[in-house]
Amino acid sequence: QTVVTQEPSFSVSPGGTVTLTCGLSSGSVSATYYPSWCQQTPGQAPRTLIYSTNTRSSGVPDRFSGSILGNKAALTITGAQADDESDYYCVLYMGSGISLFGGGTKLTVL
Amino acid sequence: QVQLQESGPGLVKPSETLSLTCTVSGGSINSYYWSWIRQPPGKGLEWIGSVYYSGSTSYNPSLKSRITISIDTSRKQFSLKLSSVTAADTAVYFCARLGGSGTNFDSWGQGILVTVSS
Numbered sequence: 001q002t003v004v005t006q007e008p009s010f011s012v013s014p015g016g017t018v019t020l021t022c023g024l025s026s027g028s029v030s031a032t033y034y035p036s037w038c039q040q041t042p043g044q045a046p047r048t049l050i051y052s053t054n055t056r057s058s059g060v061p062d063r064f065s066g067s068i069l070g071n072k073a074a075l076t077i078t079g080a081q082a083d084d085e086s087d088y089y090c091v092l093y094m095g096s097g098i099s100l101f102g103g104g105t106k107l108t109v110l
Numbered sequence: 111q112v113q114l115q116e117s118g119p120g121l122v123k124p125s126e127t128l129s130l131t132c133t134v135s136g137g138s139i140n141s142y143y144w145s146w147i148r149q150p151p152g153k154g155l156e157w158i159g160s161v162y163y164s165g166s167t168s169y170n171p172s173l174k175s176r177i178t179i180s181i182d183t184s185r186k187q188f189s190l191k192l193s194s195v196t197a198a199d200t201a202v203y204f205c206a207r208l209g210g211s212g213t214n215f216d217s218w219g220q221g222i223l224v225t226v227s228s
Contacts, residue, residue: 001172038155047218051216097160097167099157099213
């Protein structure tokens with residue numbers, strides 16, 4: 001069974017840069033998986049920040065960027081702010097209409 | 111701006127069928143995929159399944175035997191039925207629209223907590 005892997009937790013200083021990654025238990029993540037990144041704060045519905053690897057959703061600040069780094073998808077936050085403290089989920093399109101979420105990364109800004 | 115709203119019982123008994131509906135407003139239900147996603151308390155997100163406006167479906171293999179997702183375009187609603195529920199099915203259930211040719215969850219409902227308990 002394929003698993004989407006993410007760092008369970010990460011911390012970044014205000015104003016700093018952090019890169020979260022999204023991998024596969026078997027194989028490499030490429031653009032053909034249309035990786036997207038969702039942000040969720042406690043008690044709220046998720047919202048998609050990045051889709052199709054590197055396209056920002058409407059209204060998402062340009063300090064959020066997506067890419068492929070090596071064999072993983074990556075979400076980079078440049079100039080982290082306090083309200084970026086959230087859970088971040090990677091989603092991969094596995095084909096045949098199937099989507100698969102990663103376990104999420106809890107980002108702390110301190 | 112499309113809006114999605116989940117509705118249904120907040121409490122379901124073990125072994126019974128969980129039934130939820132998502133109502134779409136402010137936009138067309140046609141030409142999109144529509145999904146159900148859930149989140150157990152304190153845990154991560156899990157994709158349950160999707161339905162195209164034409165009625166074709168895709169399901170999470172781990173839940174496939176218990177899921178039925180259907181769509182009623184005339185009422186701008188799509189629905190989830192999950193049978194033989196257990197406490198492990200207790201979760202917040204979200205409905206979402208898939209944009210980007212079915213690869214981008216671009217709109218989400220606020221979610222509904224469903225508790226499985228006798």
